[in-house]
Amino acid sequence: MHPPARLAWSIWALGATLYLAGFFQRVAPAVMTQELMAEFAIAAAGLGNLSAFYFYSYVAMQIPTGLMVDRYGARRVLTSGAGIAALGGALFALAPSLALAHLGRLLIGGAVGVAWVGTLKLAGHWLPPQRFALASGLSLAAGMTGAVTAGVPLRWAVGEFGWRPVMLFGAVAIALVCAAIWWLVRDDPSERGYRAYVVARLPAGERPSAWRGLAEVLRHRNSWLAFFAPQGVTGAILSFGGLWGVPYLVAVYGFSVQRAAFYCSALMLAWALGGPVFGAMSDRLRQRKPLYAIGAFSSLVLWSIVFLAPRPLGPNLLLAMLIAAGFCSGCMVIGFAFAKESVPARYAGTATGVANMGSMTGAMLQQPLIGWILDRNWHGTLLAGVRAYDASAYAAGFLLVLAWLVVSVAAALLTRETHARQCP
Numbered sequence: 001m002h003p004p005a006r007l008a009w010s011i012w013a014l015g016a017t018l019y020l021a022g023f024f025q026r027v028a029p030a031v032m033t034q035e036l037m038a039e040f041a042i043a044a045a046g047l048g049n050l051s052a053f054y055f056y057s058y059v060a061m062q063i064p065t066g067l068m069v070d071r072y073g074a075r076r077v078l079t080s081g082a083g084i085a086a087l088g089g090a091l092f093a094l095a096p097s098l099a100l101a102h103l104g105r106l107l108i109g110g111a112v113g114v115a116w117v118g119t120l121k122l123a124g125h126w127l128p129p130q131r132f133a134l135a136s137g138l139s140l141a142a143g144m145t146g147a148v149t150a151g152v153p154l155r156w157a158v159g160e161f162g163w164r165p166v167m168l169f170g171a172v173a174i175a176l177v178c179a180a181i182w183w184l185v186r187d188d189p190s191e192r193g194y195r196a197y198v199v200a201r202l203p204a205g206e207r208p209s210a211w212r213g214l215a216e217v218l219r220h221r222n223s224w225l226a227f228f229a230p231q232g233v234t235g236a237i238l239s240f241g242g243l244w245g246v247p248y249l250v251a252v253y254g255f256s257v258q259r260a261a262f263y264c265s266a267l268m269l270a271w272a273l274g275g276p277v278f279g280a281m282s283d284r285l286r287q288r289k290p291l292y293a294i295g296a297f298s299s300l301v302l303w304s305i306v307f308l309a310p311r312p313l314g315p316n317l318l319l320a321m322l323i324a325a326g327f328c329s330g331c332m333v334i335g336f337a338f339a340k341e342s343v344p345a346r347y348a349g350t351a352t353g354v355a356n357m358g359s360m361t362g363a364m365l366q367q368p369l370i371g372w373i374l375d376r377n378w379h380g381t382l383l384a385g386v387r388a389y390d391a392s393a394y395a396a397g398f399l400l401v402l403a404w405l406v407v408s409v410a411a412a413l414l415t416r417e418t419h420a421r422q423c424p
Contacts, residue, residue: 012122234360269326289413
């Protein structure tokens with residue numbers, strides 16, 4: 001028989017926990033902007049680059065991760081990633097210089113970069129195929145839980161204990177996740193004596209060729225579109241909620257840092273809710289393309305209202321717009337089902353890696369580019385020795401986000417429908 005649901009979801013949950021921890025590390029700088037800028041004597045471009053060092057290695061690891069989980073299994077890859085992430089987190093927390101802080105962020109990003117692909121690989125093996133898009137959405141929800149923890153709770157903890165001790169505690173938590181994954185996770189139900197959902201199509205003992213797998217994945221049109229489609233959607237969420245939203249809300253709306261962090265947390269919570277809803281609807285309707293395109297276009301409209309309104313929105317309307325934008329952004333989880341179903345099942349990890357590489361490329365490029373634009377539009381104002389930027393500077397920076405969302409909408413419209421059927 002197939003594995004019981006409780007065991008299958010527990011295996012998935014351990015991978016999702018690493019993704020949660022990775023998302024916490026991803027957006028943590030958003031509520032520590034003043035501390036980091038003062039600690040390392042950097043301006044907006046430097047802060048954007050420090051945050052983006054996470055994404056540089058994260059993005060670079062996506063295709064290698066897909067190849068590795070297809071070849072060696074998710075258990076080994078997830079365990080290794082968690083161990084290195086713990087070391088990187090400790091280095092960032094203790095870094096005496098900006099160069100070592102960069103290295104710490106680089107290690108964290110590359111290491112937790114295995115979490116999403118590895119978790120979905122486990123979901124593909126341990127859960128029924130008709131639960132894959134739902135599992136993708138719930139995985140995103142787990143990540144958003146980490147993002148929310150890196151909002152108001154992290155802001156409080158940093159104020160009480162300082163950013164270094166809090167980041168060091170996070171590194172210890174990841175080390176515990178590493179031990180749990182190695183001890184409890186197995187790559188396939190057959191290793192626990194259960195019937196497998198994925199039937200091997202290769203001769204016994206033969207492993208898929210890494211480069212042949214990548215070439216096969218890239219041969220499919222949807223693989224390329226799954227790379228481009230999420231860039232604007234996730235880039236908007238992670239550039240705003242993951243870094244620039246808090247200082248923007250403080251400067252333009254006059255919010256306290258705590259209130260601004262709450263608004264960004266609400267954005268992330270809505271994203272967490274939107275992922276499972278879009279995933280479940282897509283599974284139920286057996287349609288991928290319409291929901292993806294509708295979600296991406298709605299995100300473009302909502303962010304346009306937030307960024308292009310002639311005057312600041314009322315606080316309640318702003319919160320409503322952010323929640324709606326976050327929810328609609330949950331459509332991006334459909335892209336992983338798209339990618340998986342568009343290639344042979346044995347290359348699912350590689351396809352997921354390509355799609356996840358695209359989902360993080362937007363944020364990787366947008367965060368430092370927005371910082372660069374802010375510095376170009378800085379008018380010389382300093383607050384406590386740190387550069388302060390006005391509404392016009394942020395408006396110029398956020399135009400980049402809207403342009404990228406247009407790319408997402410176009411890519412979603414060009415995808416070929418899979419009808420929730422796996423490519424043979």
